[in-house]
Amino acid sequence: MKKKILIALTAILSVIIITLIAAGCYFFHVAQVRSKKDFVNSEPIAKTNPIYPERESFLKAKKEKWYLTSNDGLKLDAYYLSAEKKTDKTVIVAHGFANSKEGMAQYAWLFHELGYNVLVPDDRAHGESEGDLIGFGWKDKDDYVKWIQQVIEKNGKNEKIALFGLSMGAATVMMTSGENLPENVKAIIEDCGYDTVWNELVYQAKDMYNLPAFPILYEVSFISQLRAGWNYKEASSITQLAKNKRPMLFIHGDKDDFVPTSMVYKNYEATKGEKELLIVKGAKHAESFQTDKKLYKESIEKFLSKYFD
Template identity: 30%
Template structure:
């Protein structure tokens, strides 16, 4: 009788723990993907123009065109802006913003002015389910890497035989890494990206979500892993385990620059170090002290000196 009672208690405890694991995993997936809602303010052009983060008067004089392309994955319309360099150029940076951001994040920290000063045109776009782009939920790079590829093809058509670079931040960087390792190696030469800049990317989506569970709920990573294996695809519409930048990084074949903030409390700094080690192509790594997630450009001297060194010594592009 005592043994039976002990077994029942053990089963109840196990079931309770399992329910907590599944519940927390479902909550995280629901908040991050299923019920995702982009912010209604903070990242629009009007919001950023009201700050002193860039030269509004200069920007208003720049030639730019609005672009809309249909996604080949599901037909949703994707919206972007091509900003031409004041001095005609065939060099273009494609900017891939972070989750909850918008195409106008490229205005933060004077980044747009700095890129234009280095002779680049800038194509910046709203990720699916952000800004003016259609889509109901983000897939954290799973579909976005194909969207990015379409923007690359668009730039290659506008500037035939030009130089294309891609810069991504946070989730946008993870998307860029997936493209760099899974798609770019197979592209035709004139549509191939010449170099990438990845800032504060996670190395693996499942690991990143598990890290957030541990950070916010103080539960071990197995809590998320268990939930994902059962609940993943039916709820998300894609397999989170297929969003692994570190696996894609092994196949990158062009120069890359990794940037990460040492004080990053959102994505662990060691994830960029892990990604850096996985890449066999020419590479550089910059760890910026004191600043938080996606704020490396707030240390402009260190950031842009490293950026210039990367372009000159690794990519072999003259400023």
């Protein structure tokens, strides 16, 4: 009898272990492997959207293609659009999760209209850039350091640079802020970025799948450590912001239920440089620009004018 019980318990334990491994691999694929993400809205914005004209203007504009090779050998791709009037000021624009440089067209045109050169990369594992594993900003920060260097190499040692990011791109520029950046980087703007990858995925596991962090997210983070070389707890905007002394503008919608609005206050408190906070009333995730276009553009223009002489 004891032997039968032991066999039964072993079988049950084996099933549990196999199930957990399968679930971990599945959720790692959902979170980090390059593929179509059904939970991400990939539909183009409607013609009735207030920012549709900006999007179309950028997409129709004549742009250059820039490339670089990442530290781990990936060929990365970007659009570059010069300002109408020659300038030594460039904004590098970072897109969100499962998005691409085309998806940032309206933001790129906003900065173009303000008189800046604009560089819009495809992150690793996105768009036309190489790579199979999404970096969540943590791996991408090293790529953006190289994009910054390329802007200086191409445009001159006196080039003044700002970083702008949306959602995962916002986390990317916040994480980049803690790196050893050249003095050319004058200011950073983040719109609806998460405080840590761990906190964001804990939130999404509960919100999307009604799952607690333990044990699945611990397992998925471990898989990331094995396959990508980093785990979810180390990937922190807060840790990087604590090393940042550059001016930052933090933007978030007060109706954001994808990256909770509460996260912006943690990010805001973490940075060590001059800072401003814009909470856009009624705006859901990544919709602050279209929700209050005038306020959004004026706030960015006023902020950047302080640090670009």
